[in-house]
Amino acid sequence: MSAVFSNIEHGRTSDAVVRQIEDLILEGVLRDGDRLPGERELAQSMNVSRPVLREALKALEARGLIVSRQGGGNYVANVVGEVFSTPMRELIASHPKATADYLEYRREIEAIAAEMAARRATEADRQMIADIIQRMEMAHAAGDFDTEAEIDVEFHNAVGECAHNFILLHTLRSCYRLLSDGVFQIRARLYHLPGAREALLDQHRGIAEAICGQDPEAARKAARAHIDFIIQASAEAERADDRERVAQLRLRQRFRDRKPASPDPGNERKTDEEHS
Known part of the structure; x- marks a missing residue:
């Protein structure tokens, strides 16, 4: 230090x-x-x-x-965390529309950050990005979801650092703080979609390659495509969750309908009396 x-x-x-x-x-x-x-x-x-x-x-x-x-x-001090106060964080977490707004914001701001990073990243910056991608690949190969998710946030923070713009850097950090603190459950849902983890890894590679290759246009497009995928996959995950919820309700209802009705004690007594 x-x-x-x-x-x-x-x-x-x-x-x-x-x-x-x-x-x-x-x-x-x-x-x-x-x-x-x-x-x-x-x-x-x-x-x-x-x-x-x-x-x-x-x-x-x-x-x-x-x-x-x-x-x-x-x-x-936790100067970045103060950008979103606790009441605001709780408000964001409880309103579904906030997730859509969050992703919309990230799509635009990350495209700018990636483009600037491709223009301004130093050799040390590019080495940092390459190291993060290598560790992300190792976590992915090991099936370590938690570590891969942590490195995901680290990667996006690193892109913000490579842009070398103070305001952009700290704005992004406050944005990613919401993600790492679990205010949004985006990653957890996405990682369970078939092929999503592989797609996300490829997208991170694409952003890294564009930055390390000093290609601003490719970096901007790769960053936007990454968030577009997350938006689309999030909607699909939500639809899948809803389909599962409805299917479970139907299954419970059918199971209840198939259960034999309980005999009426009064009818049993009446039948016994008739036979006697």
């Missing part, structure tokens, strides 16, 4: 420390929940005194960018 911090050569003030840490958060290098190095290590990495560092950390905490835990160090 200390490797991401650099020496402050001039003006070793708390403001300079604050600015460097702010930049790292803004650039997406430091993510929410990341633990900062201890004071001694961080002060050495940035070439400042510990009193200057403490003053900077106090200012960052006052701005809500880091949180200090008693005996546990300093952590980057």
Whole structure:
């Protein structure tokens, strides 16, 4: 972690420390929940005194960018998660139309992100994308649904990072937070459709190849096609769920109709009396 911090050569003030840490958060290098190095290590990495560092950390905490835990160090605050408040997240989760709006938004914004990533990705970015795809393929081959789903979100976050646009990056991160937190059950339903997992893997490969091949137009088309597939497959999964629900209701009704009627105790007594 200390490797991401650099020496402050001039003006070793708390403001300079604050600015460097702010930049790292803004650039997406430091993510929410990341633990900062201890004071001694961080002060050495940035070439400042510990009193200057403490003053900077106090200012960052006052701005809500880091949180200090008693005996546990300093952590980057959950600044991305605050984009959608808890009441809004609950509201989104309880309204089906929100899923359609969410996918519509992703289709447009991810096309932009992929196109920008193809134009701006560095060699290190392309290496990161290739590594993620390799791990996704390994999880897919192993049939590890949970890991594959986690890497899916990681891949889309990485594309946002490769676009090198602060606003786009953090907007996408807040968007994917809803996905990773299970606000939408899109992936779980899709992965059970025949051939869906293979199709999704191929689509991720297509986006990655376009970005690594520095083909903006292909990247934009691949990103849109990916979300179009999800929209179509989600609708099919919903129809399949509805068909299953109706089939189960019919099966229960038929089973109930076939059960023999319970004998009437009164009729049994009457028959016994007639025979006697």
